[in-house]
Amino acid sequence: MTPATTPNVHNDLSLISVIPKWSGSDATVTLEEFLESIETSGQIGRWTENDQPEVAVLKLTGSAKLFYSCCNEIHEQGATWHMFKQMFRRGYKNVHTDQYHFRKLQTARQARNESPQQFAENADRIFWASFVSGHIGVPNSQVSFRTRDLLRKP
Secondary structure, eight states: OOOOOOOOOOOOGGGGGGSOOBOSSOSSSOHHHHHHHHHHHHHHHTOOTTHHHHHHHHHBOHHHHHHHHHOHHHHSTTOOHHHHHHHHHHHTTTOOOHHHHHHHHHTOOOOTTOOHHHHHHHHHHHHHHHHHTTOOSOTTTSOOOOOOGGGSOO
16 A cells, blocks of 8 residues: 655746736736736745745836835845735825826916915925835935925025
8 A cells, every 4th residue: 555645736837927017107007906916826826925025026117126126124034925015005005107297297376375485385395296206215204305495585
């Protein structure tokens, strides 16, 4: 009588090809769709939790790849898929396209009861929002701005 052997179950990494690339600013694929495609492919392909972030990194491009490379928490020993998802959800929770910010800047108008200084401050905020669009990090911690000295009252 021969001892029963358990069949080897292999991870099917061929499913990586069905996962879309994600740049962080592409309007065709949202972050949630990107993460869901990894999780669904992972379930079908029997990937481990360690496989999922590694596959995700392969599919990152543009600002999302830069964001990943700058997030020290994701690179630490013991970083999990859950941590990976949380970092990206935090970093990309309110992403607008470059066209949105450009249109917002181009259509900025001074309100009827708004002083020139207030309008300039608001325009500066809009300008900086468009400038940091797609950049990484927490606003006001890596990028700071102030009103122009010419517009300040003496």
